[in-house]
Amino acid sequence: MGKSSKDKRDAYYRLAKEQNWRARSAFKLIQIDEQFDLFSYAEPSQCTRVVDLCAAPGSWSQVLSRILIKGESFGRRAWVEKMEGFRKQAGGPVGENSKDDDVSGMGALGVQPPSAELKPRPNVKIVAIDLQPMAPLEGIIQMAADITHPSTVPLLMKAIDPDFDERNQTHKVDLVISDGAPDVTGLHDLDIYVQSQLLYSALTLAMKVLRPGGKFVAKIFRGRNVDLIFAQLKLVFERVHLAKPRSSRASSVEAFVVCEGYRPVKDWTPEIGDALNIPQRASQQPVHSEAQTRHVREDGIVELHFEDEESDPQRWIAPFLACGDLSAWDADATYRLPADYVSLPPVQPPTAPPYKEAIERKRAEAGAYGKTKDRLRTSHRDGT
Numbered sequence: 284m285g286k287s288s289k290d291k292r293d294a295y296y297r298l299a300k301e302q303n304w305r306a307r308s309a310f311k312l313i314q315i316d317e318q319f320d321l322f323s324y325a326e327p328s329q330c331t332r333v334v335d336l337c338a339a340p341g342s343w344s345q346v347l348s349r350i351l352i353k354g355e356s357f358g359r360r361a362w363v364e365k366m367e368g369f370r371k372q373a374g375g376p377v378g379e380n381s382k383d384d385d386v387s388g389m390g391a392l393g394v395q396p397p398s399a400e401l402k403p404r405p406n407v408k409i410v411a412i413d414l415q416p417m418a419p420l421e422g423i424i425q426m427a428a429d430i431t432h433p434s435t436v437p438l439l440m441k442a443i444d445p446d447f448d449e450r451n452q453t454h455k456v457d458l459v460i461s462d463g464a465p466d467v468t469g470l471h472d473l474d475i476y477v478q479s480q481l482l483y484s485a486l487t488l489a490m491k492v493l494r495p496g497g498k499f500v501a502k503i504f505r506g507r508n509v510d511l512i513f514a515q516l517k518l519v520f521e522r523v524h525l526a527k528p529r530s531s532r533a534s535s536v537e538a539f540v541v542c543e544g545y546r547p548v549k550d551w552t553p554e555i556g557d558a559l560n561i562p563q564r565a566s567q568q569p570v571h572s573e574a575q576t577r578h579v580r581e582d583g584i585v586e587l588h589f590e591d592e593e594s595d596p597q598r599w600i601a602p603f604l605a606c607g608d609l610s611a612w613d614a615d616a617t618y619r620l621p622a623d624y625v626s627l628p629p630v631q632p633p634t635a636p637p638y639k640e641a642i643e644r645k646r647a648e649a650g651a652y653g654k655t656k657d658r659l660r661t662s663h664r665d666g667t
């Protein structure tokens with residue numbers, strides 16, 4: 284697919300370049316915030332400390348930097364300001380709005396209203412982690428590390444708090460976000476399995492650093508047993524939703540779990556690999572009231588069984604919410620562009636992509652007119 288063809292077939296790819304985002308994923312986070320108010324400004328739930336897992340090339344970190352550090356207005360805040368503007372124009376009351384009041388049909392994707400006042404927040408701390416190196420971003424502490432490896436945990440804790448002490452662990456982070464995705468193999472079940480392992484690692488890190496009441500947002504592939512994962516998340520969060528931003532293609536199994544109201548389990552320290560064994564706290568109202576037993580299957584998924592043999596394993600369906608206004612760009616549609624439209628280059632090409640070496644080798648081997656030396660040798664032998 285040529286560059287301008289991709290601009291037509293993927294509105295969010297084009298918009299990301301126009302609005303200076305490193306990846307189209309930025310819109311997914313903005314649309315989730317529009318619905319769930321992730322970056323709440325109001326005390327006491329004000330969001331100032333965030334961990335961005337699987338962050339490269341860095342568009343989610345850009346969103347964090349622009350909203351929290353620079354104080355720009357996107358997502359929920361942009362939408363509220365837009366509504367207030369409409370109300371003022373219409374001479375109606377101005378004040379608190381509910382997301383369901385959106386009559387603009389425009390969503391809050393981006394372009395700053397001219398009047399938007401910058402509201403930077405004090406004491407912001409953002410840590411971004413990825414296996415891949417990431418070009419620097421203002422105000423973001425970056426770490427190249429594997430989120431599935433136990434050694435990443437102390438590194439992250441130190442990055443958040445240089446005075447961190449293993450013996451006196453404090454939970455300080457307001458929000459953990461993870462857009463982790465494995466290199467997709469095309470083998471559906473395998474991809475879903477590897478994705479769920481990334482989700483569990485992200486959840487373990489989140490349970491180590493989140494403050495009570497904190498939030499966790501993570502990419503999930505909607506596979507057959509996704510309701511078991513929801514049931515586990517529900518053990519440690521008050522509210523769990525499944526969000527599908529409008530910028531995520533309807534045809535893709537991708538969605539995001541949005542978990543709010545973290546409730547740390549007393550006297551339990553999660554370790555990487557342990558997220559599957561979240562203890563059921565005595566004080567917590569179980570999702571299902573009957574007595575249960577746990578069984579960890581070969582594929583790593585926990586099944587909760589009721590004493591009553593007739594019952595199904597414990598499963599729980601998270602409420603599904605589409606985020607982003609219905610009249611926002613459709614991620615699956617092709618749009619006609621003006622004849623004089625100039626296709627822009629990517630904002631931040633990958634710094635060290637895994638395919639770089641393969642391309643360099645191919646280039647080194649390439650001969651005249653793009654033929655490889657092997658093909659040239661064959662041609663000479665054949666006399667062609």
Ligand SMILES: C[S@@+](CC[C@H](N)C(=O)[O-])C[C@H]1O[C@@H](n2cnc3c(N)ncnc32)[C@H](O)[C@@H]1O
Pocket residue numbers: 305306308309336337338339340341342343344412413414415428429430431462463464465481
């Ligand atoms: C879809 S991209 C993230 C895009 C990013 N949120 C953004 O907005 O630019 C998925 C990322 O997950 C990272 N990843 C996959 N497995 C990982 C692991 N075990 N530890 C850390 N990062 C990982 C990949 O390197 C890749 O950069």
